[in-house]
Amino acid sequence: MSDGRHLVLGDIDGPHHLWLRSTLPEQPLAYIIVRDPAIEVRRQAAWRLDRRIGGAPPTRSAGAFRPTPFQRQRLDLLLDILDTLQTQPRPTSHDIARRLIYPGMSIGRGMEWKSSTERRRTQRLIEEALALMRGGYRTLLRGSLGGRQKSTA
Known part of the structure; x- marks a missing residue:
């Protein structure tokens, strides 16, 4: 059967x-x-x-997920970060920032790096990339980017 x-x-x-x-x-x-x-x-x-x-012609549905150019660029960056994290030896957040996020910029070392906004942004992007890998990609499959929503409270 x-x-x-x-x-x-x-x-x-x-x-x-x-x-x-x-x-x-x-x-x-x-x-x-x-x-x-x-x-x-x-x-x-x-x-x-x-x-x-029923014989209707194909149409583009309004609910389909189509990332904007900015969203595509950000998703590409997150995937690049994940690829870089898989290399050995594992790169530091400073290495990732220098190679991928701020490639043409001179970013400091030591205390200057530790207290920089570039470091905080790099850490957020790394966490976002890892969250995407750990299951956040399912939100993309459901048709949206998801992400954290800012509360108004």
Whole structure:
């Protein structure tokens, strides 16, 4: 007995991953959507699939994640930081700042570096890159950058 068919259908807004279970002829198609933090993305994907099955042309959905040029540049920087952290010997935050974040700038050493805004920014970027690696990338897959929100309280 088969558990059904697994299909991937291409679409302009991203592929549809489907699991078609054995169905009875002439029965309506049912969509099952997992209730988890990505439910809204899943709901929109089901809506897009339903439109396509109904013969509608592909459209770019408003909910799709499209990072701005600034966001793409920042994500590239975070990935570069992660790649650099994987090298041996492991680089210091000063090395990362000098190579990736402030490449054309002369940044101090010792006490000057320890008390600098460049060091604090570098440490924040390293932490953000590590958080992305430890699971924060899932927020990207759900369709947003996420990130910390500043409280108004």
